[in-house]
Amino acid sequence: MPELPDVEGFRERLSATLPGRRIDSVEVRDSGVLRNASARALNRVLSGRRFEEPRRHGKWLLLPAEGPTLLVHSGMTGRPYYTSAGDGDRHDRVVITLDRGELHYADQRKLRGIWLVGDHEDDHEDNDDLDDMLGDQGPDALGLDRHVFTEILRRHRGALKPTLMDQSVIAGLGNLLVDEICWRARLNPKIRIAALDDSDIRQLHRAVTSVLRTAVRHGCVPGLRRWLTRVRDDPDPSCPRCGARVSRGRVGGRSTVWCPRCQPG
DNA sequence: ATCGTTGTTGCAAG
DNA sequence: ACTTGCAACAACGA
Numbered sequence A: 001m002p003e004l005p006d007v008e009g010f011r012e013r014l015s016a017t018l019p020g021r022r023i024d025s026v027e028v029r030d031s032g033v034l035r036n037a038s039a040r041a042l043n044r045v046l047s048g049r050r051f052e053e054p055r056r057h058g059k060w061l062l063l064p065a066e067g068p069t070l071l072v073h074s075g076m077t078g079r080p081y082y083t084s085a086g087d088g089d090r091h092d093r094v095v096i097t098l099d100r101g102e103l104h105y106a107d108q109r110k111l112r113g114i115w116l117v118g119d120h121e122d123d124h125e126d127n128d129d130l131d132d133m134l135g136d137q138g139p140d141a142l143g144l145d146r147h148v149f150t151e152i153l154r155r156h157r158g159a160l161k162p163t164l165m166d167q168s169v170i171a172g173l174g175n176l177l178v179d180e181i182c183w184r185a186r187l188n189p190k191i192r193i194a195a196l197d198d199s200d201i202r203q204l205h206r207a208v209t210s211v212l213r214t215a216v217r218h219g220c221v222p223g224l225r226r227w228l229t230r231v232r233d234d235p236d237p238s239c240p241r242c243g244a245r246v247s248r249g250r251v252g253g254r255s256t257v258w259c260p261r262c263q264p265g
Numbered sequence B: 001a002t003c004g005t006t007g008t009t010g011c012a013a014g
Numbered sequence C: 001a002c003t004t005g006c007a008a009c010a011a012c013g014a
Helices: A004-015 A039-046 A128-134 A146-154 A160-165 A175-184 A198-218
Strands: A023-028 A055-057 A060-064 A069-073 A078-083 A092-098 A102-107 A113-117 A247-251 A254-258
Touching: A004 A055, A004 A060, A004 A078, A004 A198, A023 A039, A039 A113, A069 A078, A069 A128, A102 A113, A113 A128, A146 A198, A160 A175, A160 A254, A175 A198, A175 A254
Parallel strands: none
Antiparallel strands: A023 A092, A055 A060, A060 A069, A069 A113, A078 A102, A092 A102, A247 A254
């Protein structure tokens, strides 16, 4: 599930509940989601601290807690959430008990998980750790300036879809989102960046902006009536815009759908 | 039972 | 240096 809109939804919900909550204890039910710290270290470092305002970069969720920061990357199936009622998810892997309510991390497949970045209050290099964990991330796709977007794209020679999905180029765009964006901009996902003119890139930026705005409002990439995403799993999909038979294939190693009429190669 | 998957990484090859 | 393809991670459903 999680691409930028999903993670932004996680962030918004946690933003309404988490800031100010004090951590009582950390219970790790499946250490398979811990990537760089033991359950004991997590509990020792976090206990007694209060969560602050959650942040997001691309598909990463950052949960600062008065010095240390909990990093969450949900992979394909992760879901961080707050509950005051003590209810849970079948795939809860970590439960953090707060002075009021609990923060849960549920994840069926455990492809990514949770990282802990240490306390660097008096450290002038306090972003180094964070950068190491997050890896090379381009600017966040949400609210990306058109001229910055143009300049970034112009640096690349590869195919459109793999470039847009590359988190070190632009952070946050995933498989469904990029198919939707290419379709909206009427550009074939396999087209070379070098073949795009200024007008194409302007269209592409408009598509990124409008698709993201709507998706963030829904907290996911929604299968709306006029969206390509609605038909991507149909047995015999037709283009919601022109009615042509939708093509399926693999681009950049990922399952891809496009309209051969709206998005000619 | 084998195949595929909305995410990322590391390695190899072009 | 850049781009592409593949295998791997893990668990589940078709």
